[in-house]
Structures are given as C-alpha cells and as structure tokens.
Amino acid sequence: MSEQEITIHRDRLGAGVVEVTFNRPHRRNAFTRAMYGELRALCEELREDRSVGVLVLRGAGGKAFAAGNEISDFLDTDAVAYENWIRELLEMLFALPQVTIAAVDGVCVGGGLAVATHCDLRVATAASRFGYPIARTLGNALSASIVYRCAATFGESLTREMLLASRLVTADRAYAVGAVAACVDDAAALDAEVAALADGIGxxxxxxLRVTKDQLHRRALATEAAPADEEAMLTEVYNGPDFREGVRAFLAKEKPAFGRD
Structure with missing residues (x-):
C-alpha cells in the first residue's frame, strides 16, 4: 500500500484527537485491503490507549468519504472470508472506547457507509449522499450486522430505500432522521463542526463516555446479531452468477446484466 492511501495525524485537532484521512481521491477513496488492514491495526492500538479520546475519520478530495471497496480485491480471495474480515474490523471500530466521528464530504456509499454507521457521530456537508446501491452495481449482499447497523442509524424506511431501490439519501434527509448530527454548507463549515465536537468531547x-459507549454497545449486540445461517447465505451470493456479472461489469465499466431468477 502506498503510504499516501491513508494518513493518520495525532493531536492536530487538539490533544487526544486522532484524525484518519482516506486518501485515494482518484478512486473516490474506495477502500483497499491494505487500507482496511491499517485501520484495523489502529483500532487494535486505540482500544488500549487511554490518552486518546476522539477518533475522526474523513475522506480526501471533497468528492467522497469513501465510495465502497476496491472491487479488484475480491478477485483473488474468498469473498465471504473477506466480507467477514471487514465485518470484524467494523465491530472493532464500533466497540472502541473513544468517541468516533465520521466527517462526510461527498459520496458515502458501500464500505464507506458501513464505516460511517459504525462511528458514534456523523457530520456531513449538504452535498453529501449516503447509500448501498449494490443491487444495481455488484449483485452481492451485506452482512446482516451491517444492515442492522444501518437501520439503527437511518431507520428502517431509509435503509429499505437505500438497499431495495438503490437510491442515495441526501444529507438533509439523513439529518432529519438523526443519522447525522449536523448538516453544514461546505468543507470549511465541516472542519469547524468537527473541531467544535472534538473540543467539547475533550x-x-x-x-x-466510556461507560455510556459500553452500554450502547451491549444494546447493539443484543439487537443486531447476525442469523446463524448467514455465512451459508453469503456464500451462495458470492459464488452466484449475479456477483460474477457485477464484478465483470464493474471492472469493464459497463452496466451489469443480472439474471431474473
């Protein structure tokens, strides 16, 4: 991984604040396996680091927080195992003792939305959009816990709209349902809002904060557990014709032609 694909700064936004920037603007900050690996290593470090009180996640370039995953990473791996590995990282992020903030400026879809919904707070610019358009693009499926986390954050109606109608949700609609804590005009206002949040939390x-996060985490574990047969369902999806067609079409920059069975 290029060292430029993800940057980590400590204390730039104040004492005890770690800031992570996803830095692949030419790919709308789509996550690579290496980026996930570095974020996972950071989560492992932070869960034992009591000197840090706030973790801020953001995307570079002003176009996207993160536009999903780098699809080519699925070609030479067990897709279900990779999905499970990503889910484990999301669970680690969600369980961190620090307060986590997703600063969204632009598109926040797929893996990007999964990361954002596993943060404690989200703030967004007015031009930002949120969604899971996978039914039109890849023909895959999400881990149940990721779907449940989205529903807990955006509500069931908007989650159904994102996943079943492949529609992106605007920042003002996300703010209206409480999925984002603030909807601001532009990147400068976003920076100011993040700084104000971090200062207040500091x-x-x-x-x-730690006890409250633990209480909320326990509640989520009780209500968002995956079904026992989930791995079998995901294996069928990832080994099926729709996902193969979705990956082929995505890499060829074509519209997929999914079956109708």
Missing part, C-alpha cells in the same frame, strides 16, 4: 468525563 472536556467531557472520559469515564462517562
């Missing part, structure tokens, strides 16, 4: 009781 003055709060770490004990209160």
């Amino acid at each position: 003055h709060a009781s770490r004990v209160t």
Whole structure:
C-alpha cells in the first residue's frame, strides 16, 4: 500500500484527537485491503490507549468519504472470508472506547457507509449522499450486522430505500432522521463542526463516555446479531452468477446484466 492511501495525524485537532484521512481521491477513496488492514491495526492500538479520546475519520478530495471497496480485491480471495474480515474490523471500530466521528464530504456509499454507521457521530456537508446501491452495481449482499447497523442509524424506511431501490439519501434527509448530527454548507463549515465536537468531547468525563459507549454497545449486540445461517447465505451470493456479472461489469465499466431468477 502506498503510504499516501491513508494518513493518520495525532493531536492536530487538539490533544487526544486522532484524525484518519482516506486518501485515494482518484478512486473516490474506495477502500483497499491494505487500507482496511491499517485501520484495523489502529483500532487494535486505540482500544488500549487511554490518552486518546476522539477518533475522526474523513475522506480526501471533497468528492467522497469513501465510495465502497476496491472491487479488484475480491478477485483473488474468498469473498465471504473477506466480507467477514471487514465485518470484524467494523465491530472493532464500533466497540472502541473513544468517541468516533465520521466527517462526510461527498459520496458515502458501500464500505464507506458501513464505516460511517459504525462511528458514534456523523457530520456531513449538504452535498453529501449516503447509500448501498449494490443491487444495481455488484449483485452481492451485506452482512446482516451491517444492515442492522444501518437501520439503527437511518431507520428502517431509509435503509429499505437505500438497499431495495438503490437510491442515495441526501444529507438533509439523513439529518432529519438523526443519522447525522449536523448538516453544514461546505468543507470549511465541516472542519469547524468537527473541531467544535472534538473540543467539547475533550472536556467531557472520559469515564462517562466510556461507560455510556459500553452500554450502547451491549444494546447493539443484543439487537443486531447476525442469523446463524448467514455465512451459508453469503456464500451462495458470492459464488452466484449475479456477483460474477457485477464484478465483470464493474471492472469493464459497463452496466451489469443480472439474471431474473
């Protein structure tokens, strides 16, 4: 992985704040396996680091937080195992003792939305869009826990609209349902909102924040557990003709021709 694909800064936004920037603007910051690996390593470090109180995640370029996953990474791997590995990372991110903030400026779809919904707070520019248009693009399926987390964040109606109608949700609609904590005009206002949030959190009781996060995490574990037969369902999807066609069409920059069975 190029060291430029993900950057990590400590204390630039204030003491105890770690800022991660996904830096592949030419690919709308789509996640590679290596980027996930570095984010996973950071989560492993932070869960034991009591000097850090806030983690901020953002995308470079002003066009996207992250536009899904790098599809070519699925070609030479067990897709279900890769999906499970990503899900484990998301669970680690969600369980961090730090308060996590997704600063969204632009498109936030697929893997990008999964990361954002596993953060505690989301703030977005007015031009931002959220969604899972996978039924029209790849023909794959999400892990159940990712679907449940989206529904817990955006509500069931918008989650159904994103997944079943392949529609992107605007930032103002996301704000209206509480999925984002603030919807601001532009990137400068987004930076100011993130800085204000980080500063306020920095003055709060770490004990209160940590216990509250643990309580909310326990509630999520009780209500968002995946079904027992999920791996078999995902294996059927990822080994099926629609996903093969979706990957082929995506890499060829064509519209997929999915079957109607």
